[in-house]
Amino acid sequence: MALTKLLFNPGINKESTDLMDKGGWADGNLIRFRKGLPEKIGGWDKTTTEDYEGTGRALTAWVALDATKYLGLGTTFKYYVTTGDILNDITPIRSTDLNVTTFAATNGSAVITATDTSHGAVVNDFVTISNAVSLGGNITAAVLNKEHQITGVPSANTYTFTASATASSDDDGNGGSATDAAYQINVGLDVYVESTGWGAGLFGAGSWGSATALSATDQLRLWSHDAFGEDLIINPRAGGIYYWDESSGLTTRAVDITTLTGANLSPTVGLQTIVSDIDRHVIVLGADPIVGSARTGAIDPLLVAFSDQESVTEWEPTSTNTAGSLRLSSGSQIVAGLRSRQETLIWTDTALYSMQFVGAPFTFGINLINENVGLISPNGAINAPDSVYWMARDGFYTYNGSVQRLSCSVLNYVLDDFNSNQSFKVTAFTNREFNEVGWFYPSSSSTEIDRYVAYNYLEKVWSIGELSRTAWLDDGIFEKPRATGKDSSVNYIYTHESSDDDDGSPMDNVFIESGDIDIDDGERFGFVRKIIPDVKFFGNNSNVGQINFVLKTRNFPGDSLTTNSTNNVTSSTKQNHVRARSRQIVFRAQSDDDANTEARTGFTWRLGANRFEIRPDGKR
DSSP, X not given: OOOEEEOOEEEEOOSSOTTTTTTEEEEEESEEEXXXXXXXOOOEEESOSOOOSSOEEEEEXXXXXXXXXXXXXXXSSOEEEEETTEEEEOOOEEEEEOSOOEEEEOTTOOEEEEEOTTOOOOTTOEEEEESOOOOSSSSOHHHHSSEEEEEEEEETTEEEEEOSSOOOTTOOSBOOTTOEEEEEOOOOBSSOOOSSSTTSSSTTOSOTTOOOOOOTTSSBOOEEEEEETTEEEEEETTBOOEEEOGGGXXXXXXXXXXXXXXXXXXXXXXXXXXXXXXXXXXXXXXXXXXXXXXEOSSOOTTEEEEOSTTOSSBOOOOTTSOOEEEEOOSSSSEEEEEEETTEEEEEESSEEEEEEEEETTTEEEEEEEEESOOOSSTTOEEEOSSOEEEEETTXXXXXSSSEEEOOOTTHHHHHHTOOGGGGGGOEEEEEGGGTEEEEEEOOTTOSSXXXXXXXXXXXXXXXXXXXXXXXXXXXXXXXXXXXXEEETTEEEEEEESSSSSBTTBOOSSOEEEEOXXXXXXXXXXXXXXXXXXOEEEESTTTTTOOEEEEEEEESSTTXXXXXXXXXXXXTTOOOEEEEEEESEEEEEEESSOOSOGGGGSSOEEEEOOEEEEEEEOOOO
């Protein structure tokens, strides 16, 4: 019998039925499309062996004047600046209480109770104790004088932490009257709580039914950050705005901009902070307004405030500077802003605005671009080489002078299995090397990101997969993309497209699967006798790399698929002899089914035009 060359349409299509998707790919995982052909995505390795506290939520990179490359990382608990393999904690200090903190220990327990009037801490906060003395037994000065994470807050005047030693009967408390406690800024939540009111605050805070004002501690901890020259401005969402001076070194912490020398009417809180590109203004979205001669300290969720040009400290609008503010009119709050080509795009929950530098006397002009195109999350929009892309609650959009909705062949798959309660966690990404833009998102069965959807904007095809990455930074200052994720519940930064594997181990569940193939519209059975593979292997282990070809069968669309045969394919495989008879046949290629680890690591693969010997085989 003659051979049939099967070339499937590029992209995953889940909008039609499997039978209607004849000639296309119906499912896949950890697969991308390049030049119309499916291939395994690039692998990843740990950037550093040092882990970090909390879930990574934001990454940025910049270069100092001496050419030092910095990577900024914002997490649920802290903010780090990394150089090479070292994570440097620059989390701002909220307050320092001198000579007031005392301690109590219980024999046989490692839990220490600290007393500090009106400490202002919440569970999971970090405090650094100094100048304490021994409690008399195992709880020595060295045990106390270090950073601790707060595990409980019994009252406004006490909190608990777990020490590195268990108290003995000799430990009787106090720890010295000269003890100091430096409290880092309050941590935020690792889950999103919509709006305010009961349930928006920390568990146990306030009375049942009481309203809770929106703050950085009672919502998902997200960060915005931007370089100001070689320095860095960071802003936990709904929290203060902080400045890290690179010249002061990596052992110094960021400080509140209101404390900088010359600070004048600087915002005390904000939803997001951006540094404009050419004109160099610091822009705070959702800032607190100026009333009289002071900032109110309460977020105006539609207010855009901007500093004087080239200044972090001057925010008072005068006739001799360019500081000022504007208020948006559409929507209930600003979701995010994104610096783009010659403009800053600002999304509210219902509209998209363009903010452009126009010079004196108005400084910036605001134009409403479109309504009903809200953004799903503060990190849900991204710049790509050809356009700006973002995810809304009803689909995916692009902007390049005008707003267009993207046609998406996996839209229902994404939206029908999506945890909308955690939508603020959606994180957009680009992978310019492969012309991809995409979104990491939580599926309906997960409270954390566990999936992605990707769009090749040159070839206009979609792919899907399972991968947990909570923050992403494309190549640019660094050669390869960086991302945050977990390995055995430990948090790491990963370098992507750096290998063919999952940090030296095989990637799990890599596959692509076709829609149903039939003969004469299913009037006749088809019999598959032979497959001649066309697979290209790459990588150090390409000569021993091995994938599987799987044939599945069913006679009617309502039938479940039955796996008929699984055959190994290597770079030297000439043909696979198979026996599969059915009305409908599904073809699957996968690289996760072999017990031989060596055959599953150190290589990647790309499918070409595989040939099948298929012949009609009767009507029943």
